[in-house]
Amino acid sequence: MERRNLFLPWILLLMIHITDSYADNPSIIENISSRGEKDLLKAILSALGQFAKNQAIKMDVIEEKINVLSEKISHCRSETSIHASKTSKHGTIRSRKYAPIPASTKSNTATSMTTISTTPASSVSSIGSRGREFLILFMRNHPEVTGTVAIYITTENNTSINITTSPHLSANIKSATDRMMNVSSNSSFTLPFNMTCEYSTIEAKAILLKTSELSTVSILDSFHKTSTDGTLILPTDKLSTKYLVSSTKPYYSGNKEYLSQFAVAAAHDKTKVNIRFRMKSNASISLLGGTYRDQDLFTTSLDKYETLQIGHTTDLTGTFITSSEPIAVFSGNRCQYLKLSACSHMVTQLPPTTELDNLYIVPTFYDNSGTLIQVISDSKSSVHVSI
Structure with a gap:
């Protein structure tokens, strides 16, 4: 499928060239004796030509959007490099506003034709705060x-869990902590x-x-x-x-x-x-x-x-x-x-x-007279609050 996609732009250009050539060459049309056949052929050539041109226009629009997205990604990568190079007075990297963009993302974006694939949920390691492994x-x-102390697990379906600790932990605590078991979609258990x-x-x-299943864990x-x-x-x-x-x-x-x-x-x-x-x-x-x-x-x-x-x-x-x-x-x-x-x-x-990040929504509380809102930043920042 990907190989055919690579040749699609050339096929469209060839169709445009052929239909334009036939439309501009009366001798080819005149070799057909029947007037009905001539009209039919002209209509077919015109329709094919218009279809090819429309597809070419759509491809140009898509390619332009991809190029704009590619420029934005390149800008994000440069911003990442700038932020990562900033150091504190102690020589420690203090902030990076954007997460690194994998090189494969840029290369895929730069091409005019892309293939979109999805990963089965069973192989996804985490989605948001849900995951399959927690420290x-x-x-x-x-x-x-x-x-x-207690651990709470929430899943969409029943799941099997495996809790392990260090081999250097005292034997009595380790035996009371380590476990393998199946739990329901909303379960909790205690630890020493x-x-x-x-x-x-x-x-x-x-x-x-x-x-075994994507889970939300809290303690x-x-x-x-x-x-x-x-x-x-x-x-x-x-x-x-x-x-x-x-x-x-x-x-x-x-x-x-x-x-x-x-x-x-x-x-x-x-x-x-x-x-x-x-x-x-x-x-x-x-x-x-x-x-x-x-x-x-x-x-x-x-x-x-x-x-x-x-x-x-x-x-x-x-x-x-x-x-x-x-x-x-x-x-x-x-x-x-x-x-x-x-x-x-x-x-x-x-x-x-x-x-x-630099934008947060603080929810209201039933009684906010004792609410403390703390703002921390790894670089000098101005704070603006709107109520």
Whole structure:
């Protein structure tokens, strides 16, 4: 089919040439004795000629649209290169507004004839927040929280799941966590509370969850009075290597119950992780034998399933994290008082900086008197709010 498409423009041009030649050459028409046959032949030639011309015009229009699209893609690629080349004063790549465009996209767009194909749903790794593989960790909650943590799975159909953890995890916790089973389209199950991360230490506490069907996965931390929170989990193919921490200023700066915190989990062995801290100028943090202050760079290496959670009594928002391989990053507060609220755990899985955008819709709330809207950016920006 693709070979015939390649010759179609030449066939149309040949048809136009032949019909025009016959129409402009009376001697060919006059060789036909019957007037009815002459009229019929003229009508056929005229119709064929008009059809060929119409198709050629359509092809020109399509080709022009493809050329315009190709120019836009080329512009996006150049914008990507410009943004990727920008570095902060510390030499770290800070932003890239557009995701890379594969070379194959450009080459297909540049041709006048294209073939469109679809991928069967059974082979798609993810669509939006739905996927078949997820890397999960649980951050530290209120000190008095005990019990279990929970994972929720939603699919269109029943699915089989496979949960695996590090071979270096203690045997009793691993046996209570690892599992293979079939679940309904809306299911939840609990895991040991011991799977929550400790502070300032490298642990093997990441969880890899695989499903046979496209699934939406979320987690919910243990409930203690009012201290509970959950987050949507991103599929592993949505993970990347650059993240910007989002947290809030702890309500009590001198109490470790109210830490600003974040945690990272590695999906691959020998993943180099760089953390550029952002905190108050007079604050410091002790981490794996070193002391770090605002704008200091901490570097470590994590193997698959390993996690590192960091907490502090000052706000860690703006801390910039890069890695040599894709990682999962979670952030929030161990426990936090916001306006008109009790002490409550806060957690969210962060999207990579490549997924940040410049236009957002904030939904209304039943009672917005205590609503906090936080805006973070990896580069200097102006913020405009319309109500």
